[in-house]
Amino acid sequence: MQQYIRNNDKTLMEEYIRFLSIPNVSTDTFNILKNAAFIQEMMLRRGIKAELLTGTTQGVTPAVFGEIKTPGAKKTIGFYAHYDGQPVNPKQWSEGLEPFKPVLITAPLESGGKIIGPYKNGEAINPGWRIAGRGAADDKAGVMAILNAYDALVKTGKRLKVNIKFLFEGEEEVGSIHLYEIFKENKSKLQADAWxxxxxxxxxxxxxxxxYGVRGDVNMALTIYGAKRPLHSGNYGNWAPNPALNLVQLLSSMKDEQGQVLIKGFYDDVTPLTETEKKALAQIPAQDALLKKELGVIAPENPERSLVEAIMLPTLNINGIQSANVGPMASNIIPTKAEAVLDLRLVKGNDYKRQVEKVVAHIKGKGFHVVEGEPTEEERSKYPNLIKVEVKHGYNAQRTPMDLPIAKSIQAAVQSTTKEPLVLIPSMGGSLPLYLFEEILETNVITVPIVNYDNNQHAENENVKIQYLWEGIETIAAIMQIK
Amino acid sequence: MQQYIRNNDKTLMEEYIRFLSIPNVSTDTFNILKNAAFIQEMMLRRGIKAELLTGTTQGVTPAVFGEIKTPGAKKTIGFYAHYDGQPVNPKQWSEGLEPFKPVLITAPLESGGKIIGPYKNGEAINPGWRIAGRGAADDKAGVMAILNAYDALVKTGKRLKVNIKFLFEGEEEVGSIHLYEIFKENKSKLQADAWxxxxxxxxxxxxxxxxYGVRGDVNMALTIYGAKRPLHSGNYGNWAPNPALNLVQLLSSMKDEQGQVLIKGFYDDVTPLTETEKKALAQIPAQDALLKKELGVIAPENPERSLVEAIMLPTLNINGIQSANVGPMASNIIPTKAEAVLDLRLVKGNDYKRQVEKVVAHIKGKGFHVVEGEPTEEERSKYPNLIKVEVKHGYNAQRTPMDLPIAKSIQAAVQSTTKEPLVLIPSMGGSLPLYLFEEILETNVITVPIVNYDNNQHAENENVKIQYLWEGIETIAAIMQIK
Incomplete structure (x- = not known):
């Protein structure tokens, strides 16, 4: 496989550069459809019949689907990646880099890397170099590596033992808003032993x-109301209730100084870690010291808890707070309202609706009356403490048992491509709606990341290390060959 | 005096309308100087020689000063008002009202009042009407009533027994930023038994x-720092410290749920109320029930404490808070910093620097290290909790003892103009730098408000009730006649 890649690296690079040159911001429908068409052509060139899957509502960005049936196969493995990317602000990119004009660089520019320039077809490639451009890592790299892994197996005459399915989504960066529909509409087509x-x-x-998993997520927006109009802090201060004070007292009551959430039952539903998961966690190389240095903090919320341990718990994070103004716009007033946005990350066992209910019960327990919108005269005349609670779209966590036979086969396949021990992560800290694979498709889902850690994902100067692309192809090809 | 006003009301109105037609936003120097010139002319017409007082720095808006020496007088009484006004946003004014085109209205438009229109010279005046325009109440009314009170005394042949001084400031609404200089430079000129x-x-x-007094005031801006860059709340939440959480915990530790400030020694320096002051407070007509209804709140911070009692205490008010974003701009991040602006009102006995020190000691007691600016690498590597504390310009409270002979004379003079008992207020809730009269001029200072309560001071549709202007002239004339 390594030999195959060495022999074909220029061709792989040429095609990938063309792919990255098509702008792919999720909301740029015109270009997004060009990306979908380009993927269809890539599949066609590899002998994979492609079709576009959509949902029932109008205007759903299509997911590109394809399938390879292997005679006598007992298993089906699906491979998913997404071809859309995060919004870009070209001004934030370094000079010489543009989101959709991919160039080669020797290393991240922030660490002294140099710009080599656009790839010239036929030019020799140093796998230590990187390709800089939006989507280079997140997640056109996935589409590229999946299709080339299959192609490499075919071209090198390897015989497949499983059926293979391909699914490339175009709305991941806007929250996979129609994935539910696409799954519902195409359930039988998307059946697999694992994705x-x-x-x-x-x-x-x-x-x-x-x-093996991701956390669930739900957001809550809280608004506490005070007097109907901003009040002079001299004439009314210390008498009229201050919603900013009420908010800090409420939020403060939710979490102690060790970062432990104080809301009743907050940790109750958590599915305990299995022995395998505990063991995997213990073996994840600790990054805490490095991270602290990079981030300029010397103590985490709870100094007793490592990052990998923290990630296995549900969280309550303050995303933002606002009440009146700070800085030059601040004035001596009692604000009329105070707002906060909370982010609740969920782990296996949590139900996002139940988790929200616990927070609401806590708020009510602190003497607040929950209103639906701007308080009415009647509400103001009845209740001393008024709060609006808005719950944003949420979803649950997903966690595949590491001991599942198919999970073990996949792990073994990945391990077969490297001498170093794998890093096995029971759950990522972040959230993706992977529960849909479990709940709608009733299948298993496992994530196999392939790109370098320092890829500036979602930000300016996104890049992928070429060596990681080649290794990704090799990893995926190994998974495609399981029995 | 009432007869004199009835006979001259049209003339008084004509001149006042011309005065109000000159824009007077403090920062509009061109027009502010026109106002000063207009006041000089008003004084000249009344036989008062006027001069402009400035400080030592360039560009100080002049205060207009004048003096009447009474042969054989043993006392000098000064009268102060300010001729500048708050900024205006004409769009916020009701249709038919413009800040600097004063019109007569039958009542506040918000309560169903009608616009009569601009005053037509010679037209009969109903004292129940109001004049709407910026400065009509705050505080050109003061200039108008002072000069006309003196004029009325002269025209009605009353013999003065005291010397009278006049001082009209042009920078009050921007914090009397040069009053200190003006006082320092003109100390002997401004000597008086009371202002x-x-x-x-x-x-x-x-x-x-x-x-008899005003509160002092000082503002503090707090900034708590977290990681150097905004962090993904899934990947780092519950591990990386969240400055918004640290801020709500810190602020929450400063005040309990009854509005009592928990900072050590916060109430220690307060000069106790005298028996006279306590009695005066007890006799102030309670407005709490009315205010609660108007403001749409049913419980004050401390339900046991009336507004007039609250005002006699130092306060700690949250003027504003901000960390990252709320609303549509909120995202799932751990913010890099969290800011709050605090307003500390001070009463007699408090020293603003000492009050700030107590807050800083509290912050340090909560484990924060105070930095001067954006934390350095070294500070980040040494201290877990970093906070920047900025202290804005502050000043102390002023409170004249109610039992002082001059204070009693003034009270008696005001009482002589009305059958209803006076409202005697030991200290207002708001703040003005009246301590300058005590500290620089070494004199006494007493405030005699004359305008109606519902005057929309500092806001759109500012207005003054004409009856209050006439009564103001009468009140001031009575004070000018003390022995």
Whole structure:
């Protein structure tokens, strides 16, 4: 396989550069459809019949689907990646880099890397170089590596033993808003023993990584109301209630100084870790010291808890707070309202609606009356403490048992491509709606990240290390060959 | 005096309308100087020689000063008002009202009042009407009533027994930024047994009011720092410290749920109220029930404490808070910093620097290390909790003892103009740098408000009730006649 890649690296690069040159911001429908068409052509060139899957509502960005049936196969493995990317602000990119004019660089520019320039067809490639451009890592790398892994197997005459399915989504960066519909509408087509998500970066240690779950997520917006109009802080201060004070007292009551959430039952539904999961966690190379240095903090919320341990718990995070103004716009007033946005990350066992209910019960327990909108005169005349609670779209966590036979086969396949031990992560800290694979398709889902950790995902100067692309192809090809 | 006003009301109105037609936003120097010139002319017409007082720095808006020496006088009484006004946003004014095109209205438009139109010279005046325009109440009314009170005394052949001084400031609404200089430079010129501040509204009950003090004030801006860059709340939440959480915990530790400030020694320096002050407080007509209804709140911070009692205490108010974003701009991040602006009102006995020190000691006691600016690498590597504390310009409270002979004379003079008992207020809730009269001029200062309570001071549709102007002239004339 390595030999195949060495012999074909220029061709792989030429095609990938063309792919990255098509702008792919999720909301840029015109270009997004061009990307879908380009993927269809890539599949066609590899002998995979492609079709576009949509949902029932109008205007759903299509997912590109394809299938390879292997005579006598007992299993089906699906491979998922997404071809859309995060919004770009070209001004934030370094000079010489543009989101959709991919160039080669020797290393991240932030660490002293140099710009080599656009790839000239036929030019020799140093696998230590990187390709810089939106989507280079997240997640056109997934599409590229999946299709080339299959192609490499065919071209090198390897015989497949499983059926293979391909699914490339175009709305991941806007929250996979129609994935539910697409799954519902195409349930039988998408049946598989497992879907492999090729997305996210390998562990910061550089070791190959298998991830078995993601956290769920739900957001809550809180608005506490005070007097109907802003009040002079001299004439009314210390008498009229201050919603900013009420908010800080409420939020403060939710979490102690060790970062432990104080809301009743907050940790109750958590599915305990299995022995295998505990063991995997213990073996994840610790990054805490490095991270602290990079981030300029010397103590985490709870100094007793490592990052990998923290990630296995549900969280309550303050995303933002606002009440009146700070800085030059601040004035001596009692604000009329105070707002906060909370982010609740969920782990296996949590139900996002139940988790929200616990927070609401806590708020009510602190003497607040929950209103639906701007308080009415009647509400104001009845209740001393008024709060609006808005719950945003949420979803549950997903976690595949590491001991499942198919999970073990996949792990073994990835391990077969490297001498270093794998990093096995029971759950990522972040959230993706992977529960849909479990709940709608009733299948298993495992994430196999292939790109480098320092890829500037979602940000300016996004890049992928070429060596990681080649290794990704090799990893995926190994998974495609399981029995 | 009432007869004199009835006979001259049209002339008084004509001149006042011309005065109000000159824009007077403090920062509009061109027009502010026109106002100063207009006041000089008003004084000249009344036989008062006027001069402009400035400080030592360039560009100080002049205060207009004048003096009447009374042969054989043993006392000197000064009268202060300010001729500048708050900024205006004409779009916020009701249709038919413009800040600097004063019109007559039958009542506040918000309460169903009608616009009569601009005053037509010679037209009969209903004292129940109001004049709407910026400065009509705050505080050109003071300038108008002071000069016309003196004029009325002269025209009606009353013999003065005291010397009278006049001082009209042009920078009050921007914090009397040069009053210190003006006082320092003109200390002997400004000597008096008492200065009477004609500003602010009479008590909401409509009764005539004498105010003996104002609170001091100082602002503090706090910034708590987290990681150097915004962090993904899934990948780092519950591990990386969240400055918004640290801020709500810190602020929450400063005040309990009854509005009591928990900072050590916060109430220690407060000069206890005298028996006279306590008695005066007890006799202030309670407005709490009315205010609660108007403001749409049913419980004050401390339900046991009335507004007038609250005002006699130092406060700690949250003017504003901000960390990252709320609303549509919120995202799932751990913010890099969290900011709050605090307003500390001070009462007699408090020193603003000492009050700030107590807050800083509290912050340090909560484990924060105070930095001067954006934390350095070294600070980040040494201290877990970093906070920047900025202290804005502050000043102390002023409170004249109610039992002082001069204070009693003034009170008696005001009482002589009304059958209803006065409202005697030991200290207003708001702040003005009246301590300068005590500290620089070494004199006494008493505030005698003359305008109606519902005058929309500092806001759109500012207005003054004509009857209150006439009564103001009468009140001031009575004070000018003390022995």
């Amino acid at each position: 492999i998500i090729i997305d996210a970066p390998r562990h910061a240690s550089g070791r190959k990584t298998v991830v | 009477i501040i004609i500003d602010a509204p009479r008590h909401a009950s409509g009764r005539k009011t004498v105010v």
